[in-house]
Amino acid sequence: MENRKKVAFYTLGCKLNFSETSTIARNLQDEGFDRVDFEEVADMYVINTCSVTENADKQFKQVVRKAMKLNDKAFVAAVGCYAQLKPEELASVDGVDLVLGATEKFKLADYINDLSKNDFGEVHSCEIAEADFYVGSYSIGDRTRAFLKVQDGCDYKCTYCTIPLARGISRSDELENVLKNASEISKQNIKEIVLTGVNIGDYGKGEFGNKKHEHTFLELVQELDKVEGIERLRISSIEPNLLKNETIEFVSKSRTFVPHFHIPLQSGSNDILKLMKRRYQREVYTERVNKIREVMPHACIGVDVIVGFPGETDEHFLETYHFLNDMDISYLHVFTYSERDNTEAAAMEGVVPGNVRAKRSKMMRGLSVKKRRAFYESQLGTNRTVLFESENKEGYIHGFTENYVKVKTPWNPELVNTLHEINLTKIDEDGSVRMDFISALV
The missing domain is CATH 3.30.750.210 (Transcription Regulator spoIIAA)
Structure with a gap:
């Protein structure tokens, strides 16, 4: 057992990446590796990459540097979306030994020999077809x-x-x-x-x-x-x-x-939706939200929105802002548009200056705070079910109700991974909701 190698994982990006990291980790454990936290010294570090935003690309280099500080002799493998899109770019990062594309990432064990470091990053990347x-x-x-x-x-x-x-x-x-x-x-x-x-x-x-x-x-x-x-x-x-x-x-x-839906909108302007080649107009979005509210008035509705897309004028932005402000939604995930290679939008006219993108993003994030607060206030006095999580954050345990209201109560390890019926009482300074216990469920 002493010969078992240690592997650590770092996941960038979405929930889908997290699910795939876990599967790759289980595969390697079946091959004789022990999984450890990324902050620990390991024989191999696997970084599951994302390319949705410019920051995700930059984060990759930071994560590689972190791994090399922990163990400069460790084998570093990159998998995921960025690894498929720009394998040579990742392979050129100092410390990277192996880059696997979309079809190869689940066969990581097949590409590992003795974990000795390579002079140059080795690439195995398919045609996406x-x-x-x-x-x-x-x-x-x-x-x-x-x-x-x-x-x-x-x-x-x-x-x-x-x-x-x-x-x-x-x-x-x-x-x-x-x-x-x-x-x-x-x-x-x-x-x-x-x-x-x-x-x-x-x-x-x-x-x-x-x-x-x-x-x-x-x-x-x-x-x-x-x-x-x-x-x-x-x-x-x-x-x-x-x-x-x-x-x-x-x-x-x-x-x-x-009763929780997360529905991407991206823009409240039909002109911009057309430029984005989205498959709906804003009227469809309104219908969906109204239908949810009709049958589940207490539902949580989250929205993705992109600001600063090419061609988005001040009028287009305000159209989106007012559309969302008037709609009964619960929170926003705000994305500032960034140019991505090999996309149509990157060559479009009407580029929005960076400082304008930042200003619009700040306005939308402010709207999200307002919307979440209004949604939480609408839930005060109601009975909900909370599932408590495992982290002790400054003496409190947090959890989420079925309709995604974040609640808190003083830390008690016995509450971890348990469901309770509660009454939502007041909103705390940090934005989470205080609660009274009614009964334990599971």
Whole structure:
């Protein structure tokens, strides 16, 4: 046992990346590696990269430097979206030994020999058209929540996005396998599963990316709702054009699916949505939000929005700002547009200056604070169910209600990974909500 090598992982980016990191880690553990925290000295460091924003690219170099400080003789492997898009660029970073693209990342063990460092980063990267098969994944981080991958890739051609170039065509896991993974997760005393993918509303495309739909997203949620041992299921992010009324209605009556939707908008201007090549107009978004509010008035609705897209005038920005301000949504995820190589938007006219992008981002983030506060205030005095997490933050334990209100109470380790019925009492200075216990559930 003393000869077992130690491997540490660092994940940049989305929930999907976290689920895939966990799968790669389990594969390496089966090959005789022991997983350790990234802050520890390891024989190999694996960095799962992201390329959605410019900052994610820069972060990679910082993470490599951190690994090299911990052990300058360690073997460093890069996988993920950035590794597929710009493998040579990653391979040239000092300290990187191996770069694996979209089809190779799940075969990491096959590319490792004696873990001796290379003079130059070795690249194994496919043409993205070869990424036409599906690898199921799920992550188990803290004991309260798991990310379950149900879909990968995207057939959309949004003009700002590199994801189709990094992950290939849309393809889905077989329903039977998703249910098997969900059942495995439930047996590990995990109370909540978050469904994740690149475009999960597109679920149902065949295993090899063909257009024959075996199952729909609605059928997926209906079957997952029957899996025993799962207390909560949460939909991570779903396109407005793919979130059907039938799904919204099912969630409203579901045993396990919680009233929380995260729906990308990107812009409240139809002119900009057209430039982005989004597959809906803002009127569709309004219909989805109104439908959710009709059947689940207490639901949490999160929104993705991009500011500073080429051609976005002050008028377009204010159109988006007022559209969101007037809508009954709960919070925003604000992204400042950044140019990505090999995207249509990077060559568009009407480039928005950096300082204007920053100003618009600040305004939108301010709106998000206001929206979250209003949503939390609307929930005061109501009874909800909270799932407590495992971290002791300055003497408090935090958790989230089913409709994604963040609550806090003095630290008590016995509360970790337990569900309780509570009453929401007041909003604290840090923005989380204080609560009174009603009863313990699980």
